[in-house]
Amino acid sequence: MDLTYFSELKSRDEIFISFVCLGNICRSPMAAAIFSNRTKDLTNPRVVVESGGTSSWHVGQGPHPQSKLAWERAGYEYSHKASQFTKLDLERLDLILTMDSENYSNVMSLSNDDVHARKVFMMRDFDFGIEPGQSVPDPYSQEDAAYEHVRELLESAIDGLIQTLWQ
Secondary structure, eight states: OOHHHHHHHHTSSEEEEEEEESSSSSHHHHHHHHHHHHHTTOOSSEEEEEEEESSOTTTTOOOOHHHHHHHHHTTOOOOOOOOBOOHHHHHHOSEEEESSHHHHHHHHTTOOOHHHHTTEEEGGGGOTTSOTTOOOOOOTTSOHHHHHHHHHHHHHHHHHHHHHHHO
């Protein structure tokens, strides 16, 4: 992990962050909900949080009901409409966190520029208790317990991300 880049991010007044999964209805909006709630009172830097999907399947739709229920049960409030992640997003955002290696590859395929590559990470790379490169599993079409498990994984990784950006 390029800690030099995170030092640069810490020195900014504002950071634009996006969480990315495949359809942008389950994992990435849940990550955005958790992160935006946990960072709403943090400044230096202030964050602008969004999410996107590498596919266009659900553009304009709200979050998957089970995903929204999982974050609301944990006390997080968040409003979401699915969008597709684009090359313009890669260029304008400061930090992009993908949910799995497929999403990582899809984002990286939008540019071969090293400036873009240094701001793309796997979400669980910030879960410091595990090996880097692990995925956040897709809970789509599974039971509520799978969504709760994803929420727990995201909370752990987001704790590490917050630690990296503010400590």
